[in-house]
Amino acid sequence: MLKxxxxxxxxxxxxxxEGKSIKHSLNLLGFESVRDVRTAKEYVVVLDSxxxxxxxxxxxxxRKLFVNPVIHDYEVRVEEI
Amino acid sequence: MLKxxxxxxxxxxxxxxEGKSIKHSLNLLGFESVRDVRTAKEYVVVLDSxxxxxxxxxxxxxRKLFVNPVIHDYEVRVEEI
Numbered sequence: 001m002l003k004x005x006x007x008x009x010x011x012x013x014x015x016x017x018e019g020k021s022i023k024h025s026l027n028l029l030g031f032e033s034v035r036d037v038r039t040a041k042e043y044v045v046v047l048d049s050x051x052x053x054x055x056x057x058x059x060x061x062x063r064k065l066f067v068n069p070v071i072h073d074y075e076v077r078v079e080e081i
Numbered sequence: 082m083l084k085x086x087x088x089x090x091x092x093x094x095x096x097x098x099e100g101k102s103i104k105h106s107l108n109l110l111g112f113e114s115v116r117d118v119r120t121a122k123e124y125v126v127v128l129d130s131x132x133x134x135x136x137x138x139x140x141x142x143x144r145k146l147f148v149n150p151v152i153h154d155y156e157v158r159v160e161e162i
Contacts, residue, residue: 001116007123014132022124024145033082033128040123042088046103047114063113064102 002047002057006066007075009040014071046081054078082129083138087147088156090121095152127162135159 010016017024018028026034043066049057067074091097102116103155107115130138136159148155 010125013085019124025146026126026142029145031128031138031149033130034126035129036125036127037153038125040125042090042121042123043100044117044119044121045107045115046117047112048116049114057112057114058143062116063108064110065106 001081002049002051002054002058003079003081004045004047004054005077005079006043006045006058006062007040008043008062008066009073009075011071012071039043042047082162083130083132083139084160084162085126085128085135086158086160087124087126087139088121089124089143089147090154090156091119092154094096094151114119132161 016038019039022039023034023037026037040057042067047054047057055076058076062076063072095117100120103120104115107118126139126142128135128138133154136157137155139159143157145157
């Protein structure tokens, strides 16, 4: 079995209203040293594939379902479990 | 300046409907080897604090704003930038 950890982040320069709103809340809560907040999504996918083809399959699914290449960057780690 | 990366995950046993829905979609798209999908949220916070008190401040903000301890686990990394 393989465990793939996929992190999908907004590209630099793409607006992140959720991050802005969190920064604002943190400042209001007294955390005035906070300068910026960016949000991202992590997906952990467990799949029953051989190690060799694991990365290929995961990158294919990331491109098909997880990522919009216009606004997202992504990072993938695959490990055996 | 410090960069804190905070990952907030649902605890084991807590239902993850978004993950379930993604698993279903992946299976329908032909990725039949996918057994499970869990989702999590990553926050990158940039703050203007000295290194020594960085971790303390970040853990405090995580507890106040980012996490519901009943359903979430979290992980924090702090680095200088």
